Amino acid sequence: MRVKTASSLLLRPARLSRSADQSARAIDVPNTNQRGASTALLLLFITAILVSAVVAAFIGHKIGYQRGYYVLQSEANKALQSSQAASSELEKLRSDNKAMTAQTEAAKQELEISLDSIKSLQKNQQEVEVEARKVAQTNAVYQAFITEEGGMPLRIVGAKITPLPENAFEYGFDVAMLSEDGQTKPLSVSLSLQNRDDFIEVPLERSRFTIEGIERIRGRFMMPKGFKPLQVKLVLKSGDETITQLYDWRLGAMVDDMPLSLIDLPEVSDDPVSDIPNQSASEKSANP
Numbered sequence: 001m002r003v004k005t006a007s008s009l010l011l012r013p014a015r016l017s018r019s020a021d022q023s024a025r026a027i028d029v030p031n032t033n034q035r036g037a038s039t040a041l042l043l044l045f046i047t048a049i050l051v052s053a054v055v056a057a058f059i060g061h062k063i064g065y066q067r068g069y070y071v072l073q074s075e076a077n078k079a080l081q082s083s084q085a086a087s088s089e090l091e092k093l094r095s096d097n098k099a100m101t102a103q104t105e106a107a108k109q110e111l112e113i114s115l116d117s118i119k120s121l122q123k124n125q126q127e128v129e130v131e132a133r134k135v136a137q138t139n140a141v142y143q144a145f146i147t148e149e150g151g152m153p154l155r156i157v158g159a160k161i162t163p164l165p166e167n168a169f170e171y172g173f174d175v176a177m178l179s180e181d182g183q184t185k186p187l188s189v190s191l192s193l194q195n196r197d198d199f200i201e202v203p204l205e206r207s208r209f210t211i212e213g214i215e216r217i218r219g220r221f222m223m224p225k226g227f228k229p230l231q232v233k234l235v236l237k238s239g240d241e242t243i244t245q246l247y248d249w250r251l252g253a254m255v256d257d258m259p260l261s262l263i264d265l266p267e268v269s270d271d272p273v274s275d276i277p278n279q280s281a282s283e284k285s286a287n288p
Contacts, residue, residue, distance in 0.1 A: 139213070143178060143182075143213060144182075146178050147178055147179075147180065147181075147182040150180055151177075151178045151179050151180040151181075151182075152176065152177060152178040153177065153241060154175065154176075154177040154187075154211075154236055154238050154241040154243055155175070155176055155177065155243070156173060156174070156175055156176075156234070156236070156243065156245055157174045157175070157176050157214065157273075158172070158173065158174035158272065158273030158274050159172070159173045159174075159234070159245075159247065159273060160172045160273050161232065161250075164220065164265065165265075166222075167222060167223050167225070168220055168221070168222050168223070169220065169221055169222075169223060170218075170219070170220045170268060171191065171202075171217075171218070171219055171220070171221070172216070172217070172218050172268075172269075172273045173189070173216075173217040173234060173273065174214060174215075174216050174217075174272060174273045175187065175189075175211065175214070175215050175216075175217065175236060176211075176213065176214045176215075177211050177212075177213075177215075177238060177241075178212070178213060179212075179239070182212075183212070184210045184211065184212040185210065185211055185212070185238050185239050186208065186209070186210055186211075186238060186239070187208070187209040187210065187211040187215060187236065187237070187238045188207060188208055188209075188236070188237045188238070189204060189207050189208075189209065189217055189234070189235070189236055189237075190204070190207065190234075190235040191204060191232065191233070191234055191235075192232075192233045192235075193223075193227070193229035193231070193232060193233075193249075194229060194230065194231050194233060195227070195228060195229055195230045195231075196230065198227070199233070200224060200227060200229075202221045203221060204217075204219055204221075205218075205219035205220070206219065211238060216270055216272070216273075218268045218269075218270060219268065220268065229249045230248070230249050231246050231247065231248060231249055232246070232247040232248075232249060233245070233246050233247075234246075234247070
């Protein structure tokens with residue numbers, strides 16, 4: 001009886017251990033399922049993060065691409081505008097260069113023409129100087145011959161009176177004389193206007209000269225208001241000779257392109273006077 005009891009007691013613990021083992025296995029199954037679910041959630045989380053990162057990268061790439069595209073397009077437009085401006089400036093420079101080249105060529109041609117004109121003028125001047133020396137030589141020969149023959153008495157070789165603006169007049173008398181000794185002689189001149197009742201002494205710009213050959217008497221005077229001359233009286237005195245010459249009042253032809261004011265008039269011309277007006281009377285006297 002004791003042995004059975006003991007054997008039965010010994011068999012019970014073995015049963016208990018089986019049930020415990022089964023319960024332990026039952027507990028381990030739920031833990032394994034929980035671990036699989038956690039892994040799945042972790043994978044989903046990581047996948048979501050990766051997807052979010054890819055989407056963010058794509059969006060950022062797109063935004064950056066658009067910004068870069070706009071920047072590049074703006075730079076390209078600026079470069080195009082700069083290129084067009086440079087092309088326009090280059091075209092303008094070419095046009096200016098062409099114009100400057102044309103002006104330079106024209107200036108060269110004008111310079112060549114001017115140089116040719118200067119050469120021609122120099123040549124003409126030399127010819128005129130040579131001709132003047134020839135004339136002077138001829139005059140010297142004639143003058144010496146006339147002097148040896150007793151000289152040439154005082155005489156008038158040309159006379160004129162020309163009307164000017166503002167009731168002014170210009171006179172010109174060419175007088176010739178050669179003395180017997182060939183020396184220069186003093187010459188005094190007086191000029192007067194006269195009508196039936198009155199006469200007026202004309203104030204000459206210069207009334208005293210020296211004469212050896214031909215002397216040119218030039219000047220201008222203002223006609224008194226209301227005075228109408230009929231004759232001009234010219235008196236010349238040189239040494240022992242005196243000439244009194246009366247001319248009928250006859251005006252010379254009006255000068256072409258005559259200015260309206262005396263201020264605009266040129267200087268009195270020293271050209272020779274070849275015209276001799278109508279002479280009313282002439283008186284010559286010589287002191288013995």
